[in-house]
Amino acid sequence: MATTNFKLTSKEKNELWFEGIVTLIFLLLVDLAVGNIIITFIRNNQGVNDGIFIIKQSVTFGPFEQQLLSWENIFWVLMGIFDVVVIWWRLIRVYHRIQISRIIDELHYISAGHFDHRIPFHLSGDNERVVQSVNALVDNVIKSLNEERRIEKSKDELVTSVSHDLRTPLTSIIGYLGLIDAKQYKSETALLEYCRIAYEKAQQMKKLVDRLFEYTKANNIEHQQLEINQVDVNQLLDQLETSFYLEAKKKGMRIVLTPLSKDITMATNAELLGRIFNNLITNALNYGKDGKNIFLSAKLLDQQMIQFQVANDGKRIPPKIISKIFDRFYREESSRNAATGGSGLGLAIVREMVGHQGGTIHVDSTNRMTTFTFTLPIQQTTVAKAGKKK
Structure with a gap:
């Protein structure tokens, strides 16, 4: 929102004029009263009068040795300077009070539900800091409200997605178990087939529940005490190649290390770190259609960061x-029948x-290669305790 310099309204200008005139009148009355008292005192006291005369005669200034003016003129000049200072001080106080009053009005307007409004003017000094603090506070409140709405919406989407993904296999299980309970099977072979399908659907549900637990755990890592391990990067890549060798072979793919x-x-x-690689490699195996290779590589970026890549052709x-691939429950397939066995939670x-x-992590995909690239610090500083070398 654009901001402008603070400008007084006509009412506020009139208030300043009124305050200035009232203060001036009051000061003039005080000046007259004090002046008359002092003048009367000096004129009725001959010793004081003579002392002032001697001081005037002995004090000169300038190249022509000019003497001071009458003491009465000096008194009125000093009182005039004093009056100007007091009037200026009073006007500044009233001006700041008007600014504070305007800030309070803006706060009332915002608190009435106009959360997209900000205090639109610039001030100076402490009042400007108040304006900046209020605007920053409103921004933070709006951010918190939006985040709360996003979380609520996310929870609703989570419940909807989980319900959908659990309902499909659960419906199949209930259906096949219902057939078995009603003895609506023609042979023992059919009975075993019904049991097998129900078991597979139950396993699918278990896998989804396990994935949900894993996602919840990953989403709360900052609240956990994580153990530090010394991990040999090249040895880790070798272990991953060995672990996924048979599964890749079944899908007609091979693991290539760099x-x-x-x-x-x-x-x-x-x-x-192992779970990150497991999820990325499993994703490549399930969704790298027509691919023949999965490429695992590591690269030292600098003394602090190392880059890993999991790619497939x-x-x-x-x-x-x-842009959506890292969202919860998002799958590449338009259908949500989980034909690939994915839960949409892995990434x-x-x-x-x-x-x-x-x-950080990002993905690039071309006709030749799909590459997931992520970077990690070589030395973790947020984990709690050291572990054994892997």
Whole structure:
């Protein structure tokens, strides 16, 4: 919102004029009273009168040795200067009071529900700091309200998404168990098939619940005491290749490593780092359609940060999906039948875990390669205690 210099209204200007005139009249009356008292006292006291005369004769100034004016003139000049100072002081006080009154009016307007309004004028000194503080406070309140609304909306979306994803397999389980209970199966083979489908749907529900628990845990990492481990980066990449070798082979893919040129040991939480890689590699296996390779690489950016990449040469991710890919319950498929077994939480979990460790993550996708790139500090400073070398 644009701000302007503070301007007085006609009413406020009249108030200043009135205050100035009243103060001037009061001071003139005081001057006359005090002046008459002093003049009368001096004129009736010959000793004081003679002393003033001697001082006037002995004090000269200027190149022509001019003498002082009469003491009465000096008195009235001094009283005039005093009056000007008092009037200026009173007008400044009234002016500041008007500013404070205007600030209070603006606060009442904002508190009436006009939260998009800000105090629109500049002041000076302490009052300007008050204006800035009020505007900053309103901004923070609005930010907090918006964040609260976002959280409430997020909770509603979470309940809706969880309900949808649990209802589908639960409906199948109830349906097949109902058929079994009603003995509506033709043979033992059909019975076993019904049981198998119900078991698979139950496993799908369990997987979703586990993912929800993992997401909640990742979202509250800042409240946890995390253990520090000394992790050899190249050794970690080798372990990941071994762990996912068979699963990649089943999908006709292979793991390709690009390790660091020299061994580097990170001080980080090994469990979180492993879960980040597990989620990204699992995502590549499930969604890297038509891909033949999954590339794991590490690169030292500087003495503080290290960059990891998990890439695949599968199908390109459409640009409209890139901005949503780290959102909870978002899947690349337009259908929510979870054909790939995904819960839509894996990448959201990754983003939370990377962010809470002081890193960043982003994704780039072209016709040739889809690459998830994340950076992490080599030395973690937010974890609580040291662990053993991995």
